Amino acid sequence: MTIQNLRNIAIIAHVDHGKTTLIDTILRQSGTFRANQDVEDRVMDSNDLEKERGITILAKCTSVLWEETKINIIDTPGHADFGGEVERILNMADGVILLIDAAEGPLPQTKFVLGKALAQGIRPIVVVNKIDRSDARPTEVLNEVFDLFSSLDASEEQLDFPVLYASGRDGWCCDTLEGPRENLHPMLDLILAHVPAPKVEVGGKFKMLATILNADPYLGRILVGRVVSGSAKINMPVKAMNLDGKTVEQFRLSKLMTFAGINKIPAETVQCGDIICIAGMANASVADTICDISVTEPVPATPIDPPTMAVTITVNNSPLCGREGKKLTSTMIRDRLLTEAEINVAIRVTVSADRDSFELAGRGELQIGVLLETMRREGFEMSVSRPRVLLKKDENDQVIEPYEEIIVDIDDEYTGVVVEKLTERKADLTDMRPAGHGKTRIVFSCPSRGMIGYQSQFMTDTRGTGVLNRLFKEYGPYKGDITGRRNGALISTESGKAAAYAIWKLQDRGTMFITHNDDVYQGMIVGENSRDTDLDINVTKAKQLTNVRASGTDEACTLVPPRKLTLEAMMAYINDDELVEITPKTVRLRKRYLTPNERELAKKSAKKIAG
Numbered sequence: 001m002t003i004q005n006l007r008n009i010a011i012i013a014h015v016d017h018g019k020t021t022l023i024d025t026i027l028r029q030s031g032t033f034r035a036n037q038d039v040e041d042r043v044m045d046s047n048d049l050e051k052e053r054g055i056t057i058l059a060k061c062t063s064v065l066w067e068e069t070k071i072n073i074i075d076t077p078g079h080a081d082f083g084g085e086v087e088r089i090l091n092m093a094d095g096v097i098l099l100i101d102a103a104e105g106p107l108p109q110t111k112f113v114l115g116k117a118l119a120q121g122i123r124p125i126v127v128v129n130k131i132d133r134s135d136a137r138p139t140e141v142l143n144e145v146f147d148l149f150s151s152l153d154a155s156e157e158q159l160d161f162p163v164l165y166a167s168g169r170d171g172w173c174c175d176t177l178e179g180p181r182e183n184l185h186p187m188l189d190l191i192l193a194h195v196p197a198p199k200v201e202v203g204g205k206f207k208m209l210a211t212i213l214n215a216d217p218y219l220g221r222i223l224v225g226r227v228v229s230g231s232a233k234i235n236m237p238v239k240a241m242n243l244d245g246k247t248v249e250q251f252r253l254s255k256l257m258t259f260a261g262i263n264k265i266p267a268e269t270v271q272c273g274d275i276i277c278i279a280g281m282a283n284a285s286v287a288d289t290i291c292d293i294s295v296t297e298p299v300p301a302t303p304i305d306p307p308t309m310a311v312t313i314t315v316n317n318s319p320l321c322g323r324e325g326k327k328l329t330s331t332m333i334r335d336r337l338l339t340e341a342e343i344n345v346a347i348r349v350t351v352s353a354d355r356d357s358f359e360l361a362g363r364g365e366l367q368i369g370v371l372l373e374t375m376r377r378e379g380f381e382m383s384v385s386r387p388r389v390l391l392k393k394d395e396n397d398q399v400i401e402p403y404e405e406i407i408v409d410i411d412d413e414y415t416g417v418v419v420e421k422l423t424e425r426k427a428d429l430t431d432m433r434p435a436g437h438g439k440t441r442i443v444f445s446c447p448s449r450g451m452i453g454y455q456s457q458f459m460t461d462t463r464g465t466g467v468l469n470r471l472f473k474e475y476g477p478y479k480g481d482i483t484g485r486r487n488g489a490l491i492s493t494e495s496g497k498a499a500a501y502a503i504w505k506l507q508d509r510g511t512m513f514i515t516h517n518d519d520v521y522q523g524m525i526v527g528e529n530s531r532d533t534d535l536d537i538n539v540t541k542a543k544q545l546t547n548v549r550a551s552g553t554d555e556a557c558t559l560v561p562p563r564k565l566t567l568e569a570m571m572a573y574i575n576d577d578e579l580v581e582i583t584p585k586t587v588r589l590r591k592r593y594l595t596p597n598e599r600e601l602a603k604k605s606a607k608k609i610a611g
Contacts, residue, residue: 003202003273007195008226010074010089012113013099014106014469018129022099022168022184023062023075027261029171029184030064061212061224061275063259066188072259072275076113086113088211088286090120091301092226092275095195097187098124098145102136102165105144108407108471115152123158125194127187131177132167135437138177162194198273204229205292206238208276209299213286213342219255219279223290226275228299230292232256233269238291240284241298248288254280285342307348307361308402308448308472311368311571312385313337314357316581318590319495319521324583325381330356333375333382340371347371361390363472365452369568376567376582383579383590387571389448392475399478404451406444408458410466415440417461425450426479445473450482453572456565488534489578490527491591492520496540504557506537512562513589514539523594525578528563536596565589577602 011019063072074093076086090096096117100106106114117124126145128138142163149159164187166173172181212224232238234256240248257264257277270276284290289298315330322328327336334351337358341349346367350359362368365387372384394400406427410418412434419429419442427446435441451470458468490510500516512527520526520539529535565573567587570580574589577599581588593599 003200003271004197005069006072006197006273007069007095007191008072008074008093008198008273008275009095009097009191009195010076010093010117011097011099012076012086012090012117013129014101014104014109014113018101018168019099020075022127022129022166023073025168025171026064026073026184026188027062030066030188061259062262063275064188064261067192069192070274071188071191074275086116088301090116090122091209092211093122094198095191096122096124097191098126099129099168100126100141100145101133102128102131102138102141103133104409104467105137105141106148108405108469111148111152112471114148118149118152118154118158123194124161125164125187125190126161127164127166127173129166129168131165132170137436138165162190164190198226200227200272201229202272204272205295206230206232206236207289207291207295207299208232208278209301210240210284210286210288210290214277216279221281221284222257222277222279223281223284223286223288224275224277225290227270227272229272231269231271237293239293239295240281240288240290241295242288243298243301245296245298248285249281249283250293251281251284253278307346307363307390309364309368309387309389310359310361311387312357313360313372314383314385314579316381316383316583318383318524318581318588318594320519320581320583320588321381324585325379327378327380333380334358336375336378336380344371364470365568365572369566369571372582373567376584376587379584381581381583383581384571385579386574386576387452389452391478394475400475401478402448403445403473403476404448404470405473406446406451407469408442408444408466409435409439410442410462412438412440414462414466415442418442418458418466421454421457421461422446422450424483425454426482447476447479447482448472450479453569455572456569486532488529488532489525489589489591490529491534491536492524492526492540493522493536493538494540495521498526498539499542500557500559501543502539502541503559506539507560509535509537512560513565515559515562519586521590521594523591525589525591 011023013019061072061074063070074089076089098114100110114124128141130136131138164173164175165177166187171184173184173187174180175186206227207229208225208227210223210225214222214224216222232253234253236253237250238253239250242248255278256267256270258267258270258274264277278290287301313333315333316328337349337360341347346363348361352358360368368387389402391399391401406422408418422444425446427444427450429442430445431443433441455468458466498514498516498518498520503512503516510528510530514520514526526539567582570587570589574580577592579590579592581590591599593602
């Protein structure tokens with residue numbers, strides 16, 4: 001296959017605008033799957049967490065054959081926390097399909113991914129998706145897209161973008177709103193016409209920029225990237241160079257693979273311009289250049305935006321540790337985190353001086369939460385602190401902190417409460433306009449600290465109808481203290497099993513996080529107090545039975561269902577003196593110091609240090 005018969009394209013969009021569903025339909029209509037083949041929905045979301053949450057976390061490649069041209073398609077994450085994946089992926093693509101929801105229009109991550117694509121000189125194809133929605137507003141959305149291109153300093157050539165209207169789920173697209181709604185063939189034809197063939201050195205020495213690192217149970221570490229120069233064949237000796245030009249390792253290409261549909265197929269030789277997988281290396285990683293032994297200059301890679309949020313991870317030392325997990329030691333936790341940092345360039349792991357705690361820094365609560373959830377399922381136990389933002393100092397030695405752009409789409413009746421709550425969190429309102437259908441779109445600029453733990457509050461305030469999107473904006477002046485959780489905690493004074501009778505008697509004190517027969521221990525947070533102070537309670541106290549009382553005169557214990565929090569919600573919920581205990585089957589909240597005496601001593605020492 002010649003380079004002219006090759007196209008590399010990435011599909012970029014805000015989360016939940018339909019990228020993975022669109023790729024499903026392309027694979028079906030291009031003949032990748034047999035007509036009678038049973039294929040699950042969102043086949044590219046292969047990770048368990050991706051299936052459960054309905055979001056793309058890891059970038060993945062596939063390919064289709066259309067009009068004798070191989071089209072490599074890269075599915076990218078849509079959530080801002082996984083922006084590190086998107087930045088790297090664009091290095092492999094010569095074109096992008098920018099997918100926009102016909103009702104929601106451009107949102108923060110749309111702006112982020114489009115900005116990255118335009119900066120690399122890519123000319124996007126704009127696809128207005130979900131055109132069949134009842135609240136679709138394609139004309140207004142297209143105007144918003146054009147305004148977004150202009151605000152991101154797109155060139156004249158980039159502003160002259162082709163537009164398609166589509167329904168990825170139903171499998172059709174057309175170039176006008178009144179056009180025939182038959183299939184996705186116009187999109188595939190447009191990719192061939194609009195996206196250029198790869199710009200590569202055909203006769204040069206072999207060079208490939210490693211963009212994705214995967215692990216395979218049979219082949220070990222696999223690097224995915226685009227060949228930017230020359231060609232390679234099986235057993236050819238190569239070396240890996242880092243961005244500074246230093247050799248990381250030398251090895252032989254023991255396994256070469258290319259993409260065919262959703263599968264990787266072995267290849268004897270690979271040509272420049274194609275996206276390939278290689279195995280056989282021990283140390284080479286993302287952003288390294290895999291190249292011929294004689295090459296001295298590495299392929300330049302896009303710098304990655306730095307992490308803005310961090311948590312501290314320590315060994316689980318609760319009374320219930322070791323009951324569920326097998327991976328308990330600090331050495332096991334450290335090795336797992338360092339392995340993840342090698343694969344995921346958007347996170348950073350720092351080991352403490354005593355090697356007993358680790359700082360995990362990332363883009364946001366979701367990214368950190370996904371990694372911790374993955375580790376939990378792998379059998380790890382650990383304790384995690386409240387997330388904190390990473391502060392810096394500017395050239396004048398003033399403290400600066402990360403700010404985010406917040407876009408909320410809410411029913412008109414909830415605008416007052418949302419503006420009030422975000423203003424309390426030091427957010428500045430920058431834009432407010434009606435969005436039609438009884439909704440309002442409000443834009444805020446808010447310190448990242450102020451957004452920790454707000455998502456659940458937002459859903460409560462808007463009765464679950466609001467949509468909140470956020471994106472890292474810039475570093476700005478430190479805004480001082482921001483009010484955290486206002487209610488105190490209900491703390492267990494005893495260890496054992498929670499009793500229905502005790503919970504029933506205590507549930508008027510606040511909201512419970514536990515139910516009958518749950519394991520509890522002294523210092524564990526079992527609920528939220530209705531007041532702003534912590535309260536010690538005994539939830540293990542059973543009813544004292546005597547031979548005087550008849551069972552028929554007992555009152556029935558009617559328990560209010562407990563409040564269930566996700567892992568990310570728990571991380572955002574806790575205060576600085578509290579921890580999230582993560583085990584394979586259970587996630588609990590606890591005080592950092594379990595006994596009242598220890599907590600009192602910690603308070604006194606903190607006051608002395610502050611004084």
